[in-house]
Amino acid sequence: MPGHDHSHDHSELSETELRVRALETLLTEKGYIDPPALDELIETYETKIGPRNGARVVARAWADPAYRGRLLADATAAIAEFGFTGRQGEHMVAVENSPHIHNMVVCTLCSCYPWTVLGLPPVWYKSPPYRSRAVRDPRGVLAEFGVELPKDTQIKVWDSTAEVRYLVIPMRPEGTEGWSEDKLADLVCRDSMIGTALALLPSNRKGAA
């Protein structure tokens, strides 16, 4: 509290922390939530679910035409082949980039995002400027992310909802013929699966000479 004379011999919780603790106490006492289960949920989203999941999906789509076909036909099922199922991944749609079309994903309402394959969204994805400008001026937004597309490439912007989540399949970089899925996955950065970046070039791969 501003102006409050903090004593150092006792604890102090911020207004925000008080609000959060009040909610947790109430929901726990009513039996709706179980604090240890919350710890587990947090650990999962902090350490276990992230864009490495999506990168494996994209790498397989690049390497295996039959998988690519399944992913485009029914992304939820194809992603589930990896065991990536559950919250906010119930209805997935995969959209594929080509020299003619570049796909980009936004949630103009709030921050709907494909958690099962990408984890939780980055700060910029949740920010008002991105949410409002992605639809209005996608080329300008891409430029801010350092992505310049050929003039005749059409940009398609997909607005996520609580029901439908999108995964962008970026274009496979040249010079990666015969690469293993693991090696390919290293090129698939998070932003390339949201559409605000391209896949990395082989020369930019981690550990590349």
Added chain:
Amino acid sequence: MSTSDLLAASPAIPKDGGGPVFAEPWQARVFAMTLAAHEAGLFTWSEWAETLGAELATDPAGTAGYYDHWLAAFERLLGAKDIASEDTLKGLRAAWDSAAKATPTGEPIVLARR
């Protein structure tokens, strides 16, 4: 307005490389509570997205943090569903405040109930 005018008038998009998922522990807590409450059947995910969207829409400039809005939306939705009244929450906040103040620095704060 030309595109460049629009761009000039547009706030920049904040960038975060591979930053932490949650900036502070309370953010993780309220996030997990929201998921758990949804999974306990207290509201549908569409109801949640609408409430959060409406809350975020009150702050187009993004002056407050994303999870501040998340927390406000969660309180509002639980209030609308008659699960958590403002009075009950106020009482609990006061109880936590007293508990904190009665706890020596560095020790876990425990709320004695009933």
